Amino acid sequence: MNSAAVVSLPPAKYSRSLFRPTTVLVEDEASDYPLVESIVGRLPNAEVVVVKRPTSADLVRLSQEFSPLTTLFLARHRGRFLKACPGTAETYRCCLYQILHLGLGCNIGCSYCVLQGYLNNPFITQFVNLDDAFAELDRELARPGTFYRIGTGEFTDSLFMDPLTGLATLLLDYFGRCQNAVLELKTKSVAISALLDYPGEIGETIVSWSLNAPRICAKEEGHAAAIEERLTAAALCRQRGYRIGLHFDPLLDFPGWEDEYRQTVASIFAHLKGDDIIWISIGAFRFMPQVKDVLKENHPQTNITAGEFIRGLDGKQRYFSTIRRRLYRFLVTEIRRYAPNVFIYFCMEDQYLWQDTFGRAPADNQELGHWLDKCCYRYMRLKGTEAEGAK
Amino acid sequence: MNNVRTDHCFLADIDFADRTFPFSYGALPARLEKSIATAGLLQPPLLVAGKNGFRIVCGWRRLEVLRKLADESGEDEILVNLAKNISLQELFRRALWENLAIREFNLVETADIYCAALKIFTLDEVEKKIMPALKIPLRPRFRGRCQAISGFSQELRDLLAAGSVDAETVDLIKEWSADERSALIDLVTESGLRRNKLREVVGRLDDLARRDQISPFELLADVRQAALDEAGNIDVELLRRQLKARLYPQLTAAHLEFVARQEKFPWLKPFRLDPPPDFEGGDYRLNFTFTDSKEWEEICAQLNAVALEDIDELCRRS
C-alpha cells in the first residue's frame, strides 16, 4: 500500500471560506448570541440587516431584496438540534446516523443536491443558539449505554464556511471530551485550517469527504474542491490524527464511468492508506421525483436525471437495480484491490444488493448501525465499551 | 363605477384583435351561448376607446357570443359600459378581479395576462400584486413558462386552452424549436394522444434527447415511424412501449427475461406471477382463482409439489 504522499496546497486555501456573503441578515431574537458577533466580525465589509423573525413568506420576500447567493442568515433554531437521519425507514438499510442540525444550505452548487427540493428557506442559514444545541446534546448523550454517531453535513456542508463560523473548533471542544459519541464532519471543501490548527484533544472526530468521478466533480459539483485537493486535505487531516471517512454518494451512471471511478479510487490510495480510512460509504444517485424539475431549472445543462430511474420503495427515483449492481460491484472491487479490509457500506440500499455485493447483509438498520459503531470502537477507548474490530 | 357610462355601440366598432386586456382565450362555453341566446346580455361588457376602435376590457366571451349570434340575426347594436379617464392600470386591475371572482383562468390566459401586465405595470407591481393573484410562483421557471406560452403557435395555444396539454408538458417543450413543437402537434393530432399520456411521451422524449444528446425532432421522427400500425396509423400504445424500451433498455430486458424464465415452468400455467414493480424490493405475487374447496385443494396440492429450486430460479434477479 502507498504511504500517504501529502502535497500541501497553499495554506491560504485551507483557511478560505467558500461562502463570502456581502449581506448578513440577523433575526432580531438572535442578535445577542456570541456567534453572531464573531461571524459579523469576520465580515467587516458586509451589510448587516436585522429582521423580525421571518415567516416562510417573509423569507421569499426577503430573497427578492437580498440575493441568497450573497446573503447569510443568522437565526435561532427553535426545534430539536439532534435528529435521526431522514432515511430511517426499513425499506432500505440506513445506518441510524444522527444529525446535528446547526445550519441549512450551502453555496457549493452541486447539480444533484437534494437540498434543492427540501428547503423552503432560500438563504444559507447558520443557527447561532449553540448553547441550546450543546445543552440538548448534554441531555441526550447522558443516556447510559448508548453510542452515537453524529454528523453535521446532512442539510449543509460541514466545513464550507467554517473559516467564517469557527464552528469546527467549538464542536471539537465539545466532542473532543465526549465518551460515547463521535462527530463526523462531511465536506467537499478543503476549509480545514481550524481542524489542523486545533490545539486540544481532537477526540475521535472523523473528517469525511464526498468523492466522485473527476468528470462529475468538474461538471456537476459547482465550486467544490477538486478530487485531488480533497484527498490532499484528507491526508493532512490524517496526519493531524483525525480518522478519515469517504463517501461515494451519489454514484452516477454515465458513459465512461468505470475509468473515471477507477481514477478516483487510485487517487484515494495515492494519498491515504487503507488503515487511515474508518469507512467508505456508497450510495447510488437517488432523488425525490419533484426534485427533477427544480434540478433542471437550476442546472439546465445537466442530464443526470435522464437515465433508467425507477420508483424506489421509499418513493425516490433510483437507478434500476441491475445498474446499481454493476456500479457497486465495480467500485467495491476497485477499492478492495487497494484496501481489502476497509469497511465499506451502502447508504440506503436493499438487502438483495448488500448480499449480492458483499456476500452478507445487515438484518436490519440496527445491525448496520452496530457495524458502523464497531468501526468506531476499533479506534476508541470508550468508557465501558470493549474495543472490537470491525469485520 | 365613476367614469363609466352605459351606451350603445356597434359590434363592428369593437377591435376584437386588440389584446391589451387578454383575459379570455379559448372555446366559448356552451352555457354562455345558450344563456345569451335565451335571455340576451344581462351584464354589459366594459370597453374603452382605442386606436382601432373600442378595446375590450371585460366581456370578450360575451361579445364573441353576440358576434356569433349577430351573424345569424343581423342585430349588431349592443349595450356596453364605456370607460373614460380611467388609467390602463386601473382598468386592468378591475378586469382581473372581476374575472377572478367568477372563474379560473386557463394556462394561456394566465400566461397572456402575466405578459400583458409586464407591459403596463412595474416589475415590482407585477410580482407583488399580479403574480400572486394569478397564483404564479415567483420562480424563474414559472415566468419562463408564461413567456413561452405567449409565444407558442395558435395551434398549440388552442390545445393548451382546451386542457389537452398541461403545464408540465409546456416546461419540457418550451426549449424546443418551433419545428419540433409543430412535429409534436402533428403527432398529437394524428394519434389522439391525451394529456397524461402526452406528458409521459414528452417526458421520455426529453430524457432520451438529453441522455443521448440528440434533438427531440430526430427522436420524434424515429419513434413515430416505429409506432405505425399495419394501416399506417400511429398506435399510441406501441409508441409508448417503444419509448419505454429505449429509455429503459435494461429494465425491458429484465422483463423479457422474466417472461421467458416463466416458460420453463409448466406448473405456472394456471397462475399469474407478478414480479415486484420494476423488480425493486423482493415481493413476488402469485395470483390464482378458485370457485370451491375442491379447486382450492387442487391448487394447494399443485403448489406443494413445486420444487423450491424453481422458486429460487423464478425470484432470481436478472
Ligand code: SF4
Ligand atoms: S456540497 Fe452538499 S449541501 Fe452543498 S450543494 Fe453539494 S450536495 Fe448540496
